[in-house]
Amino acid sequence: MKNNTPKKIARQSAIKLGAISLITSIMVLIAIGSLDYWFYAIALGVVIEEISYFVIYRAIEDFINQRIKILYKTISKIKGSADPVINMDEDVIGKVNQDVMDWASEQIEEITILRETDSFRKDFIGNLAHELKTPLFNIQGFVMTLIEGGADDPEIRDKFLKKAEKNIDRMTGLLEDLDSIYKIESGRMSIDLHPTNIIDLCSDIIDSLQKKAEKSNVTLSISDKEPFTVLCDVNKIEQVVSNLLVNSINYGKDGGQSRVKFFDMGDKVLIEVSDDGIGIKKKDLMRIYERFYRVDKSRSRNAGGSGLGLAIVKHIIEAHGQNIHVRSTYGKGTTFSFTLQKISTEVDNLTLS
Template identity: 40%
Template sequence: MMTYRKKLFFALITLIIVVLIALGILLGNLFKNSYVQAFNEQIQKETTFIAHYIQEHGGIHSFLDQNNTVDLKPLIDSNVTILTEEGDVLYDSNEEKIEHPNRHAQVLQQIVKAQGQEGYEVPEGKVDFHYYWQVIKTDDEIEGYIVHSSEISIIEQMNKQMWQILTISLGAALIIILMLGSMITKRYARPIEAATMTAIELAQGNYRARTSETYSAETKMLITSLNILARNLEEAQISREMHQDRLETLIENIGSGVIFIDSKSYITLINREYKRLFKVNPIHFMFRSYYEVIEFEEIISIIEEIFRTEQIIKRQMKLPLESESRHFEVYGAPIIGNHDEWNGILLIFHDITELKRLEQIRKDFVANVSHELKTPITSIKGFSETLLDGALHDEETLRSFLTIILEESDRLQVLIQELLNLSKMEQQVFVLNRQDVDLIQMLTDISMMLSTRLEEKQLTLDIVGPNQAFIEGDLSRIKQVFINLMSNAVNYTLTGGAIMVCVKEEEDTVIVEIQDNGIGIEPKELPRIFERFYRVDKARSRDSGGTGLGLAIVKHILEVHHGKVKVESTVGVGTTFTVTLYKKLHT
């Protein structure tokens, strides 16, 4: 591909050559015309001189009789012909009559027929042979004609010399002009070529392209402006890429599912959370119509309503997914451009399953607290009214009723105290009393505390582990954890069952497993057993005197100690609680 500089250079060469050739032709013609004009003037002067000379010697006949032609020849280097008025040739020294007699005679006849005082004649086909004639008068009467003819023999030689001079001159001028043209094109075309290449690179998206600013002052403004444009484009590109990256990062990492549907109903964007929630494969989901890939009628209905009304819609719904049903708050909005063009629809899926669960927990908590408080208060109120109605005088009834009132008051006090303790743990407003705790000794003490209940239900409780196992923690809090867990094991193990407590030491932790062969827990109940007031078997729990806060307290105490608790259970086989505590508390 020919560059701009080469095109400009060849165009300049062509123009110069054409101009020089035209100039050479023009100068050649001017020179030739000038020479011919001078030659004709000379012939005219010579002819006038001869005519006067003949007239001074008494006219044509006298001139010829005196043989004065011999004296005339040395004076002029040309051909002379003398004619009578009728056209008869009296004297002729013209060589043309020898080479071309017919053409010579024809020219002479044309002169006679002209009947003028003087004039020029040029034979047809003989442009370099000129005739000039003039009348000769004697006593104001036309006696004849003097015809002076001559060949411009030098004109061809002069023409050749002229063209040689012109060729040399114009050739030298051409070389000089070409050198100057090359310098000019190099000075002006090269920066333009560089600017063009830079512009092409910019058009192809390479905004790092630059042009050297070392060129002439005439193109400096162009080059500087182009480089400024390139820098601005690069900065704009970097800014756009940064905004694009931020937007992509935000969309990909937002905690809600995002889906974008264009104006033609094709899905063009889904983020990571949407793929995780709905288990979709982008290969089979992207760039397809929404009604082909979205299987939930509720979502399709929202999309169609937005297309129809062009209004923002926010709606809550419960969708059955593969593993479980989940609650979503779906926010849908039309995307309308600056010029009111329809660009598509944006849907955002907020997973509010956890919020719904917490709301249900709150409702259950309020109901359970109300029930747990109502039961002892109802008992206290009922027995108090009975006593006031007349049972005060029956000592046995009075003692029995007061004992029940005391037990219910103690139960109410324990419930309120545990609620206060749990509230403090959740708000992290209490301070741990750190000390070294021997878990083996503590578990042994708890087994002694539970010995009466173990004997009543004919249960065995074995503690397996090293002689000592120390951790750093709050003794009373840690003891409360294992009292609650071991008490639950006693309560939910059938008569004649067995409870095993295993203690294992690792490098940084101590693991305690409390295993029973009791009634077990349903799998669907396991995620909720650490909620406040949640009971697996409500009747059995109340019969055992529990408040329903034990496992919630266990969970929060272990969280404060940076420990963990997990549960494994099989219905009819038993349950195992595994507690992991660090030997040294992390600050």
């Protein structure tokens, strides 16, 4: 609802007082039989109207200075803005109402963000403690068994030392992932772009994962098209492809297939890593890039996963200014695809080097 401006309020009140004075004066003149002096009544009415306007205007201005300016100063102290300027020709009450409402909703937004950050931090610390506790307790158990006599039997000793080593690897992997996340999120990750043959890079990764794939009875393959040279940070993209392939093995099916394919998209190359494994339900699909998020916790933990892999993958792809996309059918399989900038001519290579 629109309110009157302070000036209008003062003027309307003054006119009313002037009119009352005029009517009273005319009635007095009629009573004493001197209606000929009617113009004095008008003059008095006008004078009273003007004086009233001046007095009322000043009173409103004082009120505004004392109350509303203090209110504005309180808001602006928090907002960090300058001294308020109040225009007496404006709807001051309406404006102050709107500004206070805006300020309040801003405060609510800030409080909500703070709460979210706080719960995010608590979740992160909770998840981290949990992830570190599991392998650490395992190691503690194996070492205790060895101390309590297990070390005397060479077979038990070797078995428990191997198990301890596996858990140490898991902790090391987790700490390395955390280090990557920390570097990425604090803006300390530098992307070192170089022309790279992406097909050769993916072939090498597949070779290094062959043993792991055989253990899970998954076949890894690559579509061998003409070589694509892309602009990327080799180590980081190796981390991406390797994370996606390890996932395709860990969440693949016995006797399943994992493929890497390349598609020419003009100035970009689309790289696809697909499997015919367990797939991901729609409700989980939108959360898989969250840190520590795992769909099937027991399966993922058996695979040694802590739920950081895809968070790192997404960060790396975005740091390259590119996108990653996932599509999946539960029970049928999953395909991750991401793009990289292509460099096709020797001129590009020369410009870069």
